[in-house]
Amino acid sequence: MAGGGHGASGAHNITHGGLSLHATKGWHSRVGQGMCAVMWFWVLYRAKQDGAVLMGWRHPWEGHGHGGHDEEAKHH
Template identity: 40%
Template sequence: MAGGHQPFHVSKSHKLLSIGLGTPLWFWVFYRAKQDWRTFIGISYPWDHHDH
């Protein structure tokens, strides 16, 4: 295995674009997890209206 694998070159614009699009995506995912965690783990369901 002389030489090994050389990593691919990624342009700076692609790196910045991935950060610019990825950051709001993860903020949205965590926001939805905060709002819907009970449904996600199976404690309650949207069709259960116990609080009404």
């Protein structure tokens, strides 16, 4: 079957319970951390914008000047 390749590159693997994990390169870790940060900034930004609606504390058609009852009353 597929051989394990026990060369110089095998020295950087981590084996636990028969599963070998390759060591990551430094730039892989930095890019992954950067993408994780972008994801969390996006999640927190959307929670700030839509969190009250998602939690049921406010209806999407209420307030914030996006065609709500206040703007309709000004035009009539």
